[in-house]
């Protein structure tokens with residue numbers, strides 16, 4: 001088997017470990033079914049293997065490390081959707097995939113199938129270090145300084161079954177990027193890492209701690225500006241040790257690292273980390289150039305060759321086909337190689353379910369990845385799919401192929417590109433349904449010309465305060481609340497996850513579900529009516545303040 | 558768990574859980590069986606529900622169900638849960654009409 005482009009190639013140790021883990025879980029399932037284990041005993045065991053019990057069925061969350069898959073893996077996910085689920089999967093804001101209709105007794109077989117393609121569901125739940133997320137344009141974007149995937153893989157290996165960090169006070173999320181343009185919401189993570197080249201050529205890492213969304217949204221604070229590569233693991237280890245020792249375990253809502261950092265202050269946290277580092281055996285944690293090179297050697301590098309006229313061919317095709325041109329405008333990003341381009345495939349069809357893909361679409365995506373992007377696929381934290389290395393002169397063929405399976409929506413970064421959690425249609429913790437609001441908004445703003453006219457505008461929807469839909473970070477955010485068993489939505493404006501991260505401000509009292517879409521349409525009208533030339537929604541909001549938007553939203557209430 | 562403080566006129570309680578094997582939402586019937594359809598659920602008065610719930614929850618492992626609790630319904634035919642959450646559990650996700658529980662045997 002050749003080494004995959006874009007992600008780490010498992011070795012025998014990785015594979016043996018997965019098989020042992022599946023055998024262990026199979027025994028646990030068996031003991032649950034025969035009653036040897038009670039539900040209370042079994043629950044933490046199944047969660048450690050990504051298996052939740054939701055409203056209608058078990059849900060299995062499969063890890064996609066740093067969001068990158070090869071076509072063989074994606075095909076397998078499509079097969080699992082078809083054979084064990086109801087013919088679709090849901091891509092999440094953590095770059096994972098969830099299957100909503102799983103049978104407990106099928107789970108060991110599913111995990112075996114996943115292991116055939118070097119995949120698993122470990123640490124997608126529980127109070128441990130979760131799947132590490134990374135820039136969806138890693139290794140491809142022209143604006144990238146350091147490809148973060150090798151270090152993301154090092155973090156994956158370091159955090160997998162880490163004996164000290166398997167029972168943290170709460171879940172722990174790490175994101176890493178190597179671009180000056182933050183595409184991973186670094187400051188909304190427990191640890192956010194931004195890599196850049198150091199003076200000697202080896203990367204250095206800027207580390208933020210204590211960011212997060214949920215009940216208490218907090219923007220992460222800088223802990224260190226320039227951690228050298230050799231000290232990356234020691235530093236992370238020390239940060240986690242301080243959290244593990246001092247994070248609260250008495251109150252689930254106060255157990256995340258952000259609460260600890262807020263409580264003692266970032267200076268005191270830094271001192272505690274430095275004190276920990278001073279008494280650690282740093283040699284043991286030293287990340288040597290040889291170790292990094294060994295991991296790097298298990299990633300294949302795509303051979304980027306394009307004809308000299310690739311750019312001209314694309315320009316000509318855009319002139320000839322306005323629909324294609326619109327898609328290129330919204331759904332592509334500049335590649336580091338002039339003959340290539342990055343294509344983002346929207347999983348947000350107008351009126352559709354954000355992040356869902358049928359098994360047929362998944363299989364087709366795998367074929368298209370083979371044909372156009374070295375068999376490599378990325379899942380974004382905004383619930384879309386990226387093909388990272390498409391030759392410019394072949395982009396239109398890709399777009400035509402996507403059109404055949406309903407995946408050519410031209411709305412990335414626009415109002416139709418809505419992020420929504422599963423909400424009350426599936427989730428046992430939900431207060432309100434996220435998906436129907438997303439569908440209604442998607443249908444309301446279905447016209448892609450109108451979306452282009454509105455410009456950059458992100459809507460994020462969460463069905464409860466856990467904020468899986470990242471509503472605090474949406475330019476417009478919606479939070480579902482439960483008022484005596486009925487669904488209401490609280491609106492926020494002005495959040496952003498990119499550079500200049502900000503938490504959205506609540507506009508006013510929560511609105512009944514059936515008034516929410518109209519209120520958002522009035523917000524958008526307010527912006528369109530009052531924006532000045534060249535302004536985005538956030539620009540106009542910043543210039544005018546919230547009041548005109550609040551008035552527009554509550555006009556008829 | 559969302560439970561109204563007290564029952565309004567015309568409301569009763571039903572017992573619900575998830576099936577151990579496949580996680581599906583099920584409703585407790587008067588003959589002791591668990592059924593996918595809320596239409597077959599036993600309707601309980603508030604004063605009897607507590608004792609029935611304790612007994613049925615104690616038999617959950619034998620019956621192959623998880624997380625037994627009670628929830629209020631309008632005592633119509635078929636009974637209709639009071640909260641949106643339980644309506645969705647009873648009928649299936651609103652975004653997939655093709656998965657409506659009513660269409661299943």
Ligand code: SF4
Pocket residue numbers: 421422423424427428429430431462463464465466467468469
């Ligand atoms: S935000 Fe709440 S409703 Fe949405 S998926 Fe997360 S826990 Fe469930």
